[in-house]
Amino acid sequence: MHYKVIFPKVLFPVALVRVPSRCFSGSRRNNYQVTVIGGAGGIGQPLSMLLKINRMITKLHICDIAKFIPGVAVDLSHIETPSVVKGFKSPEQLGDALEGADIVIMPAGVPRKPGMTRDDLFKINAGLVKSIMEQIAASAPKALVAIITNPVNSVVPIACETMKKAGVLDPNRIFGVTTLDTVRANTFIAEAKGLNPYEVKVPVIGGHSGVTIIPLISRTTPKVSFNEEEIKKLTVRIQEAGSEVVEAKAGAGSATLSMAYAGVRFANSLLRGLSGEKNVIESAYVMSQVTSLPYFATPLVLGKCGIEKNLGLGELNCFEKNLLDKAISVLKKNIDAGIEFANLPECKKEHMS
Ligand code: NAD
Ligand code: LMR
Numbered sequence: 001m002h003y004k005v006i007f008p009k010v011l012f013p014v015a016l017v018r019v020p021s022r023c024f025s026g027s028r029r030n031n032y033q034v035t036v037i038g039g040a041g042g043i044g045q046p047l048s049m050l051l052k053i054n055r056m057i058t059k060l061h062i063c064d065i066a067k068f069i070p071g072v073a074v075d076l077s078h079i080e081t082p083s084v085v086k087g088f089k090s091p092e093q094l095g096d097a098l099e100g101a102d103i104v105i106m107p108a109g110v111p112r113k114p115g116m117t118r119d120d121l122f123k124i125n126a127g128l129v130k131s132i133m134e135q136i137a138a139s140a141p142k143a144l145v146a147i148i149t150n151p152v153n154s155v156v157p158i159a160c161e162t163m164k165k166a167g168v169l170d171p172n173r174i175f176g177v178t179t180l181d182t183v184r185a186n187t188f189i190a191e192a193k194g195l196n197p198y199e200v201k202v203p204v205i206g207g208h209s210g211v212t213i214i215p216l217i218s219r220t221t222p223k224v225s226f227n228e229e230e231i232k233k234l235t236v237r238i239q240e241a242g243s244e245v246v247e248a249k250a251g252a253g254s255a256t257l258s259m260a261y262a263g264v265r266f267a268n269s270l271l272r273g274l275s276g277e278k279n280v281i282e283s284a285y286v287m288s289q290v291t292s293l294p295y296f297a298t299p300l301v302l303g304k305c306g307i308e309k310n311l312g313l314g315e316l317n318c319f320e321k322n323l324l325d326k327a328i329s330v331l332k333k334n335i336d337a338g339i340e341f342a343n344l345p346e347c348k349k350e351h352m353s
Contacts (some may be wrong), residue, residue: 011037028275033059035101038108039200040064040072042256050264052079056271063088063097098139107148111254112246118151118209126341129155137166144173144306152208154175157338172306176209176285178297185215202328205298212327213239273302
């Protein structure tokens, strides 16, 4: 017996039904190892739970600095799916957790509190991402790395610079996870038009904070029409949706459950690409040449080695071109800060953090 996906958008097997094994084509690889770094956290725990019920994963390694990480692994291991879960304590066992990983997902790091911007997290999370990437460079240089940690706009350049320094950078394998922006855009536009959210697709490009998040509402499928005022309001809501959660949680953190969903949606797309499925498209913030900036989020075709093709910006209307102009100057500062940090001598880094 195997499990059949009956979730309408076929993202991952949320609803599990036992069906005979002949329902599955056996030709594609479906024995991947995923390592979650930050697996005991607000995102890490539900993310790991959703990964545990993914049929393509046979080994799930969860790693955290939290003392109770072995307990999270034991808890997950009781779920009646075949994948094997192991817990690892960071930093001592980080190398072991990474060994053999096809995909590394990183929700490690500090989240925002009300009144903070994502950039305020740079002080703590920049150094953390750098040291984790050094270990990834040593133990899993060929893994696809999906970085959730904020500020995404700056830590992805830090990650790439760190891999470059170690001589193992493959820009097609390092991703800043912006899927939550897409998920929110789909949800809000479906709500506004009374559509089934499973059917709505809104491309979101740029970066992952405030004005750098650029929803391309004009390219929504199915086609939707809004007046100018409505488009402005929806755009701002999508750009500020992270703060909507931070404020509603009133000091208890930022988005965790919707992020876990988005993280697993992204991981599942990476797995589908790795397994040879064609036309797997997902947006992410990556090293890029589609604008004047060295990093930018656009829709990507995912394949056996990560990014197979960058689909670029596509056509933007006047309103969206203005959003792009505003995003570029902010993104440039965020990217420069990341590159500068990654290349500072160790002693100076202490002063920055
Ligand atoms: P959290 O504090 O609940 O969990 C973070 C976990 O990381 C903790 O368990 C902590 O022990 C662990 N950790 C810290 N340093 C580590 C290290 N060096 N190695 C391994 N584990 C380590 O926070 P959260 O709510 O899960 O958020 C995590 C990060 O994700 C934050 O930076 C947050 O801003 C970001 N985030 C990003 C998005 C996005 O769309 N990309 C969405 C939501 C949150
Ligand atoms: C989000 O978009 O929810 C995350 O980036 C967390 C945050 O700080 O807003």
